[in-house]
Amino acid sequence: EPEVTQTPSHQVTQMGQEVILRCVPISNHLYFYWYRQILGQKVEFLVSFYNNEISEKSEIFDDQFSVERPDGSNFTLKIRSTKLEDSAMYFCASSAGLAGVTGELFFGEGSRLTVL
Amino acid sequence: LAKTTQPISMDSYEGQEVNITCSHNNIATNDYITWYQQFPSQGPRFIIQGYKTKVTNEVASLFIPADRKSSTLSLPRVSLSDTAVYYCLVVSYGNNRLAFGKGNQVVVIP
Numbered sequence: 176e177p178e179v180t181q182t183p184s185h186q187v188t189q190m191g192q193e194v195i196l197r198c199v200p201i202s203n204h205l206y207f208y209w210y211r212q213i214l215g216q217k218v219e220f221l222v223s224f225y226n227n228e229i230s231e232k233s234e235i236f237d238d239q240f241s242v243e244r245p246d247g248s249n250f251t252l253k254i255r256s257t258k259l260e261d262s263a264m265y266f267c268a269s270s271a272g273l274a275g276v277t278g279e280l281f282f283g284e285g286s287r288l289t290v291l
Numbered sequence: 292l293a294k295t296t297q298p299i300s301m302d303s304y305e306g307q308e309v310n311i312t313c314s315h316n317n318i319a320t321n322d323y324i325t326w327y328q329q330f331p332s333q334g335p336r337f338i339i340q341g342y343k344t345k346v347t348n349e350v351a352s353l354f355i356p357a358d359r360k361s362s363t364l365s366l367p368r369v370s371l372s373d374t375a376v377y378y379c380l381v382v383s384y385g386n387n388r389l390a391f392g393k394g395n396q397v398v399v400i401p
Contacts, residue, residue: 179334206387218335218378218391231387266334275386278325282334 177201179283181267187289188257196252196286198267207250208268208280209242211235218266223274224250257290264288293317293381300396303369311364311395313379321384324355324362329376329394338364338377374399 180199188194200207209221222232224242239261241253250269254261264287268280296314303309315324323342327335339346341353341362352365366373376394 208388210389210391217393218329218389220388220390223387225387233388264332268334273385273387274389275323275382275384278323278340278382279337280335280389282336285332285334287332 177281179267179269179281181265181283181286183286184284185287185289187291190259190290191256193253193255194257194288196254196265196267196288198250198252198283199248200250200267200269201271201281202248204269204271204281206230206270206273207242207244208270208274209252210266210268210282211263212266212285213260213263221252221265254288257288259290262288262290293319293322295379295381295392297377297379297392297395299393300398302398302400304400305370306368309366309369309373309397309399311366311377311379311397312361313364313395314361315379315381316360318359318381319383322381323384324353324359325380325382325389326351326353326364327378327380327389327391329378330374335378335391340382369397369399371399371401373397 207224212218222236264285268282270280325340326338329335339353346353354363378394
């Protein structure tokens with residue numbers, strides 16, 4: 176079964192550093208997403224991406240964050256000047272259609288970010 | 292986005308059928324009801340989606356009454372590996388974000 180893969184599985188960084196989280200979505204999917212989950216809290220939407228541009232973003236996704244699809248397979252989340260409160264599990268997801276049409280997003284295993 | 296309300300947690304014995312309820316009183320005409328499952332330290336996994344009446348797949352059944360203000364996810368004959376958090380979401384047609392609530396922690400007991 177095709178799956179979304181994420182790297183690294185765990186990254187530890189110092190406050191103020193930049194991190195890049197990488198994702199390889201399912202190959203024939205057109206919509207890509209980043210979600211995050213702070214330990215013990217809800218899964219939160221960050222951003223959706225379609226046709227090489229952001230289609231929707233939440234209030235969490237401010238100028239500190241950016242996404243990119245540098246080639247035909249990777250989808251990255253960059254977090255600049257990391258803060259302690261950025262520590263969370265970051266999930267990449269992809270879907271063949273709009274979430275509101277198919278409902279089915281395929282999530283990766285997550286990248287755990289720890290900011291010290 | 293319509294808000295959903297679920298019990299915080301429930302226990303069930305292995306081999307039993309588990310029914311997980313969700314209320315969504317403010318659901319709109321173009322909203323769908325979607326359920327996800329999440330194991331610890333893993334991403335959510337889609338279970339089932341429906342609009343009205345009953346939907347069944349190889350994993351679960353989803354029952355939605357005529358007023359659509361609630362729904363019930365039914366898991367037949369659960370095993371220990373079904374212990375997870377189950378999320379009920381209301382997704383608007385054409386929308387591209389999922390709004391997860393706190394979910395329902397289901398623990399399957401031997």
